[in-house]
Amino acid sequence: MKLSAIIFDVDGTLADTERDGHRPAFNAAFLEAGLAWNWDEALYGELLAVTGGKERMAFYAERHDPEFLKQADVSARIAELHKAKTRHFVRLMESGAIPLRPGIAELIGEARAAGLTLAIATTTTPENVSVLLRTNLAPDAESWFAVIGAGDIVPAKKPAPDIYHWVLAQLGVPVCECLAVEDSGAGIKASLGAGVPTVVTVNDYTRGQDFTGALAVLPDLSGTGLSALRKLHAGAVGV
Numbered sequence: 001m002k003l004s005a006i007i008f009d010v011d012g013t014l015a016d017t018e019r020d021g022h023r024p025a026f027n028a029a030f031l032e033a034g035l036a037w038n039w040d041e042a043l044y045g046e047l048l049a050v051t052g053g054k055e056r057m058a059f060y061a062e063r064h065d066p067e068f069l070k071q072a073d074v075s076a077r078i079a080e081l082h083k084a085k086t087r088h089f090v091r092l093m094e095s096g097a098i099p100l101r102p103g104i105a106e107l108i109g110e111a112r113a114a115g116l117t118l119a120i121a122t123t124t125t126p127e128n129v130s131v132l133l134r135t136n137l138a139p140d141a142e143s144w145f146a147v148i149g150a151g152d153i154v155p156a157k158k159p160a161p162d163i164y165h166w167v168l169a170q171l172g173v174p175v176c177e178c179l180a181v182e183d184s185g186a187g188i189k190a191s192l193g194a195g196v197p198t199v200v201t202v203n204d205y206t207r208g209q210d211f212t213g214a215l216a217v218l219p220d221l222s223g224t225g226l227s228a229l230r231k232l233h234a235g236a237v238g239v
């Protein structure tokens, strides 16, 4: 079975955005809002169990600041905080603070040259995907991806398979001709939940999580070009 499309996760996969990107952006938004919340690296690693920035803030408040959830328009307040956080994240990314992970740019270049279809399936917001691609690849890099499934476009976030189902429906490529690249336990649960053969590249926050069903669990994609991924994919779906 041929490989026709690669579906990339974003955070932790295309770039190591969590510790030095999203985390400081959340803290900057909290400071700006006069909230005495500050997520250090260890706490943020625990909070990453919840995907989605808005959901993550609610999860944190439940455990550490339940009073915060008692205000009348708490979901509007969280949405405001998330908009501010996204503004800080975009500014951070525009400064070039966070590069692509090893091998990602090369793989994307090879896949494009080979005529493969590229897609994105992520929990983060579309603005964050856009800034990451245009800052690290090319001003028009978003157009290299046939489908970008991001954030609140689906009701349930990873580990639910919804975002992958949404991307597959837009792609129109048979799922057995697709390959997902993910970084986390929640991510591979989502991709496998939609039947997408998946390769995992781990990072400091996800190393040691449960990647049952992965075609391979790699430190990163350096030296793992398109031909290596084609072999892994063929091994999974048959040639």
Ligand code: XBP
Pocket: 009, 010, 011, 012, 018, 022, 050, 051, 052, 053, 054, 121, 122, 123, 124, 125, 128, 158, 187
């Ligand atoms: C990772 C996530 C996101 C980011 C924060 O997304 O769970 O919520 O941590 O981004 P993925 P937002 O690995 O699926 O790319 O604050 O925009 O949600």
Ligand code: MG
Pocket: 009, 010, 011, 012, 013, 182, 183, 184, 187
């Ligand atoms: Mg991820």
